[in-house]
Amino acid sequence: MRRFVQRGFLKPEKVDEYRRLHSAVWPEVLKTITECNLSNYTISIIGNEVVSCFDYLGEDFDADMKKMESDPVTLEWWKHTKPCFLRHGEGVYYEDLEEIFRHD
Amino acid sequence: MRRFVQRGFLKPEKVDEYRRLHSAVWPEVLKTITECNLSNYTISIIGNEVVSCFDYLGEDFDADMKKMESDPVTLEWWKHTKPCFLRHGEGVYYEDLEEIFRHD
Numbered sequence: 001m002r003r004f005v006q007r008g009f010l011k012p013e014k015v016d017e018y019r020r021l022h023s024a025v026w027p028e029v030l031k032t033i034t035e036c037n038l039s040n041y042t043i044s045i046i047g048n049e050v051v052s053c054f055d056y057l058g059e060d061f062d063a064d065m066k067k068m069e070s071d072p073v074t075l076e077w078w079k080h081t082k083p084c085f086l087r088h089g090e091g092v093y094y095e096d097l098e099e100i101f102r103h104d
Numbered sequence: 105m106r107r108f109v110q111r112g113f114l115k116p117e118k119v120d121e122y123r124r125l126h127s128a129v130w131p132e133v134l135k136t137i138t139e140c141n142l143s144n145y146t147i148s149i150i151g152n153e154v155v156s157c158f159d160y161l162g163e164d165f166d167a168d169m170k171k172m173e174s175d176p177v178t179l180e181w182w183k184h185t186k187p188c189f190l191r192h193g194e195g196v197y198y199e200d201l202e203e204i205f206r207h208d
Contacts, residue, residue: 005148005155022205030207040159040208044109044201051109051201053157055144097148097155101126103134104144 002056003102006094010048014084018050021080028073036064048086052094106160107206110198114152118188122154125184132177140168152190156198 010018022043033041037058044051058064068074085093114122126147137145141162148155162168172178189197 003144003146003157005146005157007150007153007155019204025205025207033207038207040107041206042107042109042203043205044203046111046199046201049111050204051111051155051157053107053109053155095150097150099146099148100123100154101129101147102145103129103137103142 002061003099004052004054004056005097005099006052007097008050008052008092008094009086010050010084011086011088012048015045015048018081018084019045021084026073026077028071029077032068032071032074036068038064050094106165107203108156108158108160109201109203110156111201112154112156112196112198113190114154114188115190115192116152119149119152122185122188123149125188130177130181132175133181136172136175136178140172142168154198 037056038054039057041054042052044053056064082088082093087093141160142158143161145158146156148157160168186192186197191197
């Protein structure tokens with residue numbers, strides 16, 4: 001099982017909207033997350049910085065991400081969430097962190 | 105089960121030392137982590153920013169943190185790790201993030 005930790009920065013004026021969106025994520029988006037083998041998924045915030053953390057339970061992460069990107073409801077959801085990011089125009093959203101310690 | 109996500113900033117010149125320390129954490133420190141009901145514990149890095157992420161399996165987090173702080177080996181370990189933080193002099197290490205989304 002591999003854990004992913006990712007960081008992103010929101011436009012300060014979009015923090016409330018990002019919070020609101022994530023207080024009621026569309027059921028179809030949640031279903032796709034599960035079908036793409038992501039589990040124990042949290043998003044946390046401090047100021048305008050967001051950190052997502054999830055465990056990947058599948059065998060082929062790239063294939064599962066391609067599957068996620070092919071879900072029309074998820075694509076529609078991202079039309080709402082992605083413009084909340086500070087570097088939306090440059091296509092910069094969540095960036096992967098490198099794991100330096102693990103204790104199960 | 106509650107997940108904690110925390111963020112900290114290292115002194116740029118101490119990033120390598122923090123990595124080195126966490127590539128070989130003392131066994132007694134790991135034992136104390138488990139005894140204090142922290143599980144699935146990772147530390148991840150990007151630049152000089154570190155993010156810790158763990159699940160708390162116990163019933164009384166404050167009591168377990170007091171237990172951790174009373175372990176002499178952990179206190180000794182922290183003498184090595186805490187000075188790596190940028191605001192060590194102000195006593196600022198990892199700060200808690202607020203969870204805004206969860207999907208198990």
